Amino acid sequence: xxxxxxxxxxxxxxxxxxxxxxxxxxxxxxxxxxxxxxxxxxxxxxxxxxxxxxxxxxxxxxxxxxxxxxxxxxxxxxxxxxxxxxxxxxxxxxxxxxxxxxxxxxxxxxxxxxxxx
Amino acid sequence: xxxxxxxxxxxxxxxxxxxxxxxxxxxxxxxxxxxxxxxxxxxxxxxxxxxxxxxxxxxxxxxxxxxxxxxxxxxxxxxxxxxxxxxxxxxxxxxxxxxxxxxxxxxxxxxxxx
Numbered sequence: 599x600x601x602x603x604x605x606x607x608x609x610x611x612x613x614x615x616x617x618x619x620x621x622x623x624x625x626x627x628x629x630x631x632x633x634x635x636x637x638x639x640x641x642x643x644x645x646x647x648x649x650x651x652x653x654x655x656x657x658x659x660x661x662x663x664x665x666x667x668x669x670x671x672x673x674x675x676x677x678x679x680x681x682x683x684x685x686x687x688x689x690x691x692x693x694x695x696x697x698x699x700x701x702x703x704x705x706x707x708x709x710x711x712x713x714x715x
Numbered sequence: 716x717x718x719x720x721x722x723x724x725x726x727x728x729x730x731x732x733x734x735x736x737x738x739x740x741x742x743x744x745x746x747x748x749x750x751x752x753x754x755x756x757x758x759x760x761x762x763x764x765x766x767x768x769x770x771x772x773x774x775x776x777x778x779x780x781x782x783x784x785x786x787x788x789x790x791x792x793x794x795x796x797x798x799x800x801x802x803x804x805x806x807x808x809x810x811x812x813x814x815x816x817x818x819x820x821x822x823x824x825x826x827x828x829x
Contacts, residue, residue, distance in 0.1 A: 602758075629815060638724075640804055640821040641759070648815050656816060688758050694815070701747055701766065701810060704817060706758030 600624050604689050604707035611679045611714045619674040619710050621689030627705070628694040630672035631656070632664065634685040635709075641688060647672055648694055679714045686711050725824045734792040736823045738805035741786060745807040749817065750779060750790045753802045762790070762803075766810075792825075800827050 605620045623630065631646035633656075643656030647666040661683060663675040672691075676683060690704040728734045740748070746767035751759035765772045765779045765788070772779050778791040792799055802822045808815075 631817075633819070641819040643816055643818065646815060654815075657818070690758075701764060701808075703749070703761030703764070704751075704759075706760070708758055709756075 602689055602691055602705050602707035604687075604710045606710060607708065608711050609713070611676075611712065613680060613714060615679050616675070616677050617679065617712075618676075619687055619689075619712070621672045621674065621707060622670050623672075623689075623691040623705070624670065625691060625705065626669060627691035628669065629692045630666065631690050631704070632662070632672070632674045633688045633690065634658065634683075635688060636685050644674065644687075676712075679712075681714045684712060684714045724821070725826070727826045727828055728795050729828050730795060730797060732795055734790075734795045734799065734825055736790045736792075736803050736805075736825065738788050738790075738820055739786060740788070740805075740807050740820075742807060742809070742818075743786070744809045747808045747810045748779070748781060748788050749806045749808070750777075751804045751806060751819075753804065753822070755801075759804060795825075795827055797827050797829075800825060 602623045628649045632644040633641035635641045642658045644662050645664040647653045650666050650669050653664050687710045689707045692704050749764040750762040752762050753759040763774045763777050763779050765781050776793045781788045802824050804819050804822045806817050806819045808817045
């Protein structure tokens with residue numbers, strides 16, 4: 599099992615450029631989420647999804663779009679990158695219970711380091 | 716706003732000693748708490764969890780204690796080893812709310828002295 603796979607691992611953008619961070623999981627998890635981690639800080643939830651066709655906002659959703667067309671994939675889109683979006687982005691997945699995130703661990707990818715100049 | 720926070724940003728422990736990492740939370744609706752370990756350059760890894768109907772839960776070399784009265788939880792690591800060096804995060808969720816959000820604290824860096 600590959601688990602949670604994120605691509606790219608590193609990316610440099612110029613202000614105003616757009617890009618998509620890819621996340622795929624092969625564990626048949628209904629729940630997927632994106633976090634950002636800034637230096638010396640914890641993880642902040644950007645967006646999450648409890649199943650295909652369902653997405654919702656987290657703590658810091660502004661400037662990011664997501665979609666969930668399949669169970670396996672949950673891409674994160676930056677439409678117009680800003681220096682404030684320089685961060686390490688983590689995708690995570692888990693099981694659901696009754697359509698909501700249940701107890702149990704989140705499985706994280708290795709992260710995507712994004713720098714916006 | 717509601718948040719999950721930590722008392723200390725860094726902790727230095729002698730190898731072989733026990734480590735105690737503390738965490739405070741403010742959301743009284745939180746009923747599920749998790750500890751994660753993050754090694755340098757990697758994603759967080761699950762360590763142990765506890766539900767609000769429990770006060771203590773033990774794993775291999777780790778124990779989590781939950782005090783709902785003061786909204787505090789701690790992670791105890793027995794006989795700390797060099798491989799325990801990492802950043803530790805507490806996180807919380809409300810299992811019976813309509814939102815499926817795990818909210819993380821800011822983390823404590825644990826360093827081990829030889």
